Amino acid sequence: MADRYLQINGVNVATPTEMKVTLNDIDAKSGRTASGKMKRDRITTKRKLEIKWGNLSESQMSAIMTASSGQYFNVTYLDPAIAGMATRSFYAGDMGGDIFSFVDKFNNVRWSGLSINYIEM
Secondary structure: OOOOOEEEOOEEOOOOOEEEEEEEEEEEEEEEOOOOOEEEEEEEEEEEEEEEOOOEEHHHHHHHHHHOOOOOEEEEEEEOOOOEEEEEEEEEEEEEEEEEEOOOOOOOOEEEEEEEEEEEO
């Protein structure tokens, strides 16, 4: 992988400026007993990736959004829980960014602030 930190749906994408990895427990049943003790039936743990990019070209922005547009897709990322790279299936939440500059010195539009949440299937 050319970018050693992030690949979306088989596409090497620009290095993000921020990435937060959250592990979320999924319970079948949970609740408290009459004495206040927590009772859980954890069935799995899923990840959520909150990723943000800084200044992007039109082609970089398009590559990230296109790779993230499928119903489900694989993301390869640096996972702190395993201290290495992991590939898992995700879907994307809302995505969008701001136009940073309508025209740069090469007559190109530049984007900034692209933010996407990826939720593990």
